[in-house]
Amino acid sequence: MSEAVARGRGLSPRRLLLQELRLVYANALEEHLVDGTEASRRQACDIGRWAIAQGIGVLKTAIIHHECLGRILVRLSGSLPFKEGLRRAAEFLAEVLSQYELAHRRSREAVPALRALNEKMEREIQRIALAVHDEAGQLLYAARLAISAAADAASPTVRQRLAEVEAILNRAEQELRQLSHDLRPTILDDLGLVPALQFLTERVSTSTGIRVHFECSLDGRLGADVETGLYRIVQEALANVARHSRANNVTVDLRRELTRLTCLVRDDGVGFDPAVLWRRERGLGLIGIRDRALALGGRLQILSRPQGGTELLIVVPLKRRASSACAVKPAATASALIQTSAPAPEASQIKEVS
Numbered sequence: 363m364s365e366a367v368a369r370g371r372g373l374s375p376r377r378l379l380l381q382e383l384r385l386v387y388a389n390a391l392e393e394h395l396v397d398g399t400e401a402s403r404r405q406a407c408d409i410g411r412w413a414i415a416q417g418i419g420v421l422k423t424a425i426i427h428h429e430c431l432g433r434i435l436v437r438l439s440g441s442l443p444f445k446e447g448l449r450r451a452a453e454f455l456a457e458v459l460s461q462y463e464l465a466h467r468r469s470r471e472a473v474p475a476l477r478a479l480n481e482k483m484e485r486e487i488q489r490i491a492l493a494v495h496d497e498a499g500q501l502l503y504a505a506r507l508a509i510s511a512a513a514d515a516a517s518p519t520v521r522q523r524l525a526e527v528e529a530i531l532n533r534a535e536q537e538l539r540q541l542s543h544d545l546r547p548t549i550l551d552d553l554g555l556v557p558a559l560q561f562l563t564e565r566v567s568t569s570t571g572i573r574v575h576f577e578c579s580l581d582g583r584l585g586a587d588v589e590t591g592l593y594r595i596v597q598e599a600l601a602n603v604a605r606h607s608r609a610n611n612v613t614v615d616l617r618r619e620l621t622r623l624t625c626l627v628r629d630d631g632v633g634f635d636p637a638v639l640w641r642r643e644r645g646l647g648l649i650g651i652r653d654r655a656l657a658l659g660g661r662l663q664i665l666s667r668p669q670g671g672t673e674l675l676i677v678v679p680l681k682r683r684a685s686s687a688c689a690v691k692p693a694a695t696a697s698a699l700i701q702t703s704a705p706a707p708e709a710s711q712i713k714e715v716s
């Protein structure tokens with residue numbers, strides 16, 4: 363069935379995808395039950411890889427296996443001994459699932475690499491922020507001094523023009539300060555995550571007109587990597603709300619539970635189709651949020667409904683990192699899935715992004 367026809371019949375892209383998997387799976391499984399060749403094993407691996415690439419979870423794949431197997435065993439009951447059928451089916455399923463295992467192992471190996479990359483990126487951002495602030499700031503200061511000296515000896519008309527130039531330079535300096543602050547807010551280093559998020563949410567609220575509610579049950583400082591990671595996550599989530607959601611309200615809720623930190627960003631905007639994450643031409647923001655969460659040993663869940671807003675939930679474990687960065691340090695100052703509700707029931711689930 364073509365995508366257009368499926369859409370015409372009201373099938374969501376997700377359902378279409380599952381239907382395709384069912385079809386391909388049933389054919390390949392039957393081939394394996396009948397012949398059990400190397401080629402059909404390879405097909406099983408290909409199916410596993412394809413399902414992962416399409417964001418189809420291991421549970422769904424196992425359910426599809428079960429559904430297909432039941433039908434095929436009934437059909438082949440005259441020609442294939444039941445026990446042998448089950449043995450070959452288990453073999454086939456193991457090949458499919460081996461791809462999930464491989465992907466899981468790769469993602470575990472990627473975590474330290476992601477962490478190192480984030481640290482490197484953060485150092486580079488810090489360097490650029492300083493350069494913008496100090497070097498460009500110094501040059502502008504020197505230009506203002508030169509203008510002021512020139513103005514002393516100038517005619518009133520020229521002095522007036524120089525005053526206009528100075529006003530432009532002042533604006534440029536303010537913009538550069540803002541840029542350098544956006545790149546790396548000093549408040550994050552000096553006072554920690556909570557004051558930095560308070561500042562950020564207030565600024566987003568003022569500049570966008572969206573009401574940003576910041577709720578927090580977190581006391582004390584966290585490790586630098588956790589503070590930076592969560593700050594960047596909320597920064598991108600709010601940028602997305604401002605750019606895409608058309609929301610009136612957004613809540614940022616940061617909590618410390620016994621063994622984990624949770625960070626929820628929920629808006630009441632237009633929501634979106636989670637399938638965007640698997641598209642080739644997708645943006646980088648949500649992927650970046652997912653990678654930052656992974657680098658902290660955590661995870662991201664996205665729940666989004668058309669007209670029902672978007673919820674991003676980031677969970678970062680505390681226990682595993684208790685001896686190092688994630689442990690809460692004594693406070694100095696602080697107090698402080700992808701889914702759309704498409705008509706199809708299958709599309710209404712929380713999507714874990716891994």
Ligand SMILES: Nc1ncnc2c1ncn2[C@@H]1O[C@H](COP(=O)(O)OP(=O)(O)OP(=O)(O)O)[C@@H](O)[C@H]1O
Pocket residue numbers: 602603605606607608629631632633634638644645646647648649672
């Ligand atoms: N809060 C939101 N409300 C509505 N749609 C959203 C929201 N967050 C993300 N989206 C949708 O998800 C898409 C992917 O977001 P993502 O942040 O990955 O990329 P982007 O914002 O388009 O580009 P980039 O972040 O790389 O500049 C967006 O283009 C938008 O369609």
Ligand SMILES: [Mg+2]
Pocket residue numbers: 598601602645646647648
């Ligand atoms: Mg974005």
